[in-house]
Amino acid sequence: MTNIHDRLLIIDFGSQVTQLIARRLRELNVYCEIHPYQNVTDAFLAEFAPKAVILSGGPASVIDEGSPRPPSTVFDLNVPILGICYGQQVMMEVLGGKVESGHGTAEFGRAFVTPEAEKLALLDGWFEDDKEQVWMSHGDHVSKIAPGFEVYGTSPNAPFAITADTSRNFFAVQFHPEVHHTPNGAKLYENFVKMAGFKGDWTMGAYREEAIAKIREQVGDAKVICGLSGGVDSSVAAVLIHEAIGDQLTCVFVNNGLLRKGEAEEVITMFRDNYNMPFIYADERELFLGELDGQSDPETKRKIIGKLFIDVFQKHAAEVGGAKFLAQGTLYPDVIESVSFSGGPSVTIKSHHNVGGLPEKMGLKLVEPLRELFKDEVRELGRELGLPTGFIGRHPFPGPGLAIRCPGEITRPKLEILREADAIYIDQIRKHGLYDEIWQAFVAILPVKTVGVMGDGRTYDFACALRAVTSVDGMTADYYPFSHEFLGETATRIINEVPGINRVTYDITSKPPGTIEWE
Numbered sequence: 001m002t003n004i005h006d007r008l009l010i011i012d013f014g015s016q017v018t019q020l021i022a023r024r025l026r027e028l029n030v031y032c033e034i035h036p037y038q039n040v041t042d043a044f045l046a047e048f049a050p051k052a053v054i055l056s057g058g059p060a061s062v063i064d065e066g067s068p069r070p071p072s073t074v075f076d077l078n079v080p081i082l083g084i085c086y087g088q089q090v091m092m093e094v095l096g097g098k099v100e101s102g103h104g105t106a107e108f109g110r111a112f113v114t115p116e117a118e119k120l121a122l123l124d125g126w127f128e129d130d131k132e133q134v135w136m137s138h139g140d141h142v143s144k145i146a147p148g149f150e151v152y153g154t155s156p157n158a159p160f161a162i163t164a165d166t167s168r169n170f171f172a173v174q175f176h177p178e179v180h181h182t183p184n185g186a187k188l189y190e191n192f193v194k195m196a197g198f199k200g201d202w203t204m205g206a207y208r209e210e211a212i213a214k215i216r217e218q219v220g221d222a223k224v225i226c227g228l229s230g231g232v233d234s235s236v237a238a239v240l241i242h243e244a245i246g247d248q249l250t251c252v253f254v255n256n257g258l259l260r261k262g263e264a265e266e267v268i269t270m271f272r273d274n275y276n277m278p279f280i281y282a283d284e285r286e287l288f289l290g291e292l293d294g295q296s297d298p299e300t301k302r303k304i305i306g307k308l309f310i311d312v313f314q315k316h317a318a319e320v321g322g323a324k325f326l327a328q329g330t331l332y333p334d335v336i337e338s339v340s341f342s343g344g345p346s347v348t349i350k351s352h353h354n355v356g357g358l359p360e361k362m363g364l365k366l367v368e369p370l371r372e373l374f375k376d377e378v379r380e381l382g383r384e385l386g387l388p389t390g391f392i393g394r395h396p397f398p399g400p401g402l403a404i405r406c407p408g409e410i411t412r413p414k415l416e417i418l419r420e421a422d423a424i425y426i427d428q429i430r431k432h433g434l435y436d437e438i439w440q441a442f443v444a445i446l447p448v449k450t451v452g453v454m455g456d457g458r459t460y461d462f463a464c465a466l467r468a469v470t471s472v473d474g475m476t477a478d479y480y481p482f483s484h485e486f487l488g489e490t491a492t493r494i495i496n497e498v499p500g501i502n503r504v505t506y507d508i509t510s511k512p513p514g515t516i517e518w519e
């Protein structure tokens, strides 16, 4: 299919915040893609045909031999280019300026930029108070700007904080306009895309139409199977694909015995009864819990669940007969991660449960209609598709389910206690109107029993931990600052209403050093 929308290319040099550039642009209804600099060849540029280019920040030093560079042809495309931090420095170096590192010129954190006399369209709406707060994070600095560039803003440690060559529409800033610590940064992106002539027509309604056309074109009259987890991503993918190809899609939902209270019923009602989709409900609780019996090592548990899921899915998918495609709710951050500058994290903290390897094993091709979307965009698409609001706003739930919220041995009674406590905790959060402020909240049941006193009697029951975090993407997280009243009330309810728990704690660990889940 030809590209309907104008596209902006972000060339990634490995900054931690490159994804935020894409977020700011998507908020302006501009379609953009992030590509690591190594992949941006002349052929790629010709095919992608960007209407504008942004060069991201990055950890390298332009001065170092072999440091990353964009292809020089990018500067001959005759489109507006914005260089940010490392992107600014690389632009200067390539176009004939000079970059140095030296004592006293590094800047990390908040800084204030003041304007020069002449106005720049990129800075419309800036400097209304004569200065703008920006976020700096650089060791090197530009010591000489490239021919054709003029200075439009300076900070105490960055005499070339904002420069531009207006004849070529090249702009270069030393700071990061994409982060929240540059409060007026979004305006800068807005001005940039306006100058580049973007229409801002990349809406969810348009995305839905285009995605449906793409799915039809890719799948033809073949059959597709989709593993539903009950999470937002696979659900939105399923509804979208169903809208595109109707009953050529069959969903497989595996109950592994590790779901939350009422979850299986909710998923079945929604998909089989409301959406009327061909639906296979695989009740495999005995199998999963049997294999997990006696296992307490977190990685072993994850591996058992991952392998069983694949076996079970494969078995039930065979019932569909002749499926050629597997649908997955892969999101854009997963795509970026797998082709990222660094090639993803080098240390395995946890083996994530997914259906990796399955398509090859089953000879299936992938349908991934969400691979261009961020999580909040998937939610927006879900709303557009008419999925219930309460369902769309649900907190993420991990593939291995309650297994990783039950440190130590997993037993059926412990899972039952956990389900009840978790339901009360979430009910409390909803009642206090906090659900949408929190990225994820759940209870973990601890592998320890403690002594308590209830009425006149002694109790010897399990302790549990409440967890609630705020986060943007799950990569880092802060614990949620509940009031003491909320925590007290919730603990009382759990202890009174859930037989088997006599002590409640609140987990106040951030990530890092903790992780969100307990295993």
Ligand code: XMP
Residues within 6 Å of the ligand: 350, 351, 352, 353, 354, 396, 397, 398, 399, 400, 440, 474, 475, 511, 514, 515, 516, 517, 518, 519
């Ligand atoms: P951690 O515990 O690594 O979790 O800080 C980060 C986010 O990822 C979720 N998570 C998973 N999601 N399969 C998933 O689909 C998994 O194996 C898995 N492990 C963790 C976790 O719930 C949190 O949102």
